[in-house]
């Protein structure tokens with residue numbers, strides 16, 4: 116059993132003006148796959164490095180199991196870490212690279228061989244054990260880096276952007292391997308990435324961060340479907356959610372130009388009850404919730420808008436449209452059966468049941484009950 120508590124952690128670097136991490140509070144369950152995600156500089160790596168013991172904790176308490184770890188040396192934390200630049204030793208073979216940490220810790224020769232062979236089998240590296248890193252592909256090198264962590268048999272795995280040096284195709288296949296590895300080894304894993312697709316596909320729970328602070332903690336579905344603020348709504352999802360500044364009045368939202376839409380009763384009741392009638396709000400809609408099929412337009416005539424196609428990209432089953440109306444530009448991901456061309460003037464429909472509303476000042480979601488920072492299961 117390995118549970119980790121990061122209790123209100125703060126980090127201030129000696130030369131930093133502000134905290135790099137502020138009030139980071141998270142309980143990680145045994146065998147959970149947690150992903151810290153957020154844009155560059157939001158404090159993901161700093162938090163991970165505090166966990167590993169590579170950075171001092173300025174304030175707060177780190178517990179692994181029942182033990183407070185703030186002052187425990189990295190080597191005594193029983194944590195294995197995989198970094199972005201896999202930092203393999205170029206003059207050593209794959210087997211020696213994997214064995215290196217174990218040798219330092221004075222494991223016996225037979226134990227080392229057993230562990231290296233086992234990791235090589237898990238990662239499909241058996242035939243490469245005698246090669247040097249220079250004779251491996253990027254994906255194989257990354258696998259050796261994972262192997263170095265696996266041989267440790269540590270109950271906690273930390274991974275800092277482990278796939279960012281790989282090309283796009285390899286990233287996807289290594290991502291699947293990491294997911295498989297986690298299912299097989301069942302280690303508690305904390306993974307850092309700025310890539311929301313990686314976060315969505317790998318995590319049991321994601322921790323979305325911005326400027327040193329947690330914005331939301333939840334399963335990928337929770338943060339995608341119920342983002343608690345505009346940052347989370349805009350960051351999770353690709354292409355990003357579209358935002359429109361609109362005025363809400365008597366059950367209708369309008370941007371003062373073409374976008375005038377009737378809000379479903381359930382949602383308008385919430386807006387009314389919270390005093391938004393006659394006020395400006397931010398209306399958010401995901402690209403996949405904008406449709407161009409005739410059947411949708413016929414069924415929901417109140418939800419249609421005229422738009423000009425600026426760019427159209429055929430992605431296969433769907434087509435990504437960059438659209439423009441007088442007041443705004445936005446992206447739609449529509450069925451590609453009826454292909455559109457730049458310059459086309461078309462009708463599209465907003466699935467207003469999937470609308471998100473946000474307060475324009477606080478940027479928080481306008482919902483019946485405020486969405487908690489961390490959803491409880």
Ligand SMILES: Nc1ncnc2c1ncn2[C@@H]1O[C@H](COP(=O)(O)OP(=O)(O)OP(=O)(O)O)[C@@H](O)[C@H]1O
Pocket residue numbers: 128129130131135153154155156157158159160161162309
């Ligand atoms: N050693 C350091 N000394 C001073 N400031 C630092 C140091 N390391 C990081 N910072 C600052 O702390 C903040 C958080 O950085 P951190 O590396 O944790 O972010 P990140 O989310 O992991 O970003 P990235 O994805 O670019 O690595 C940034 O403003 C960064 O400039």
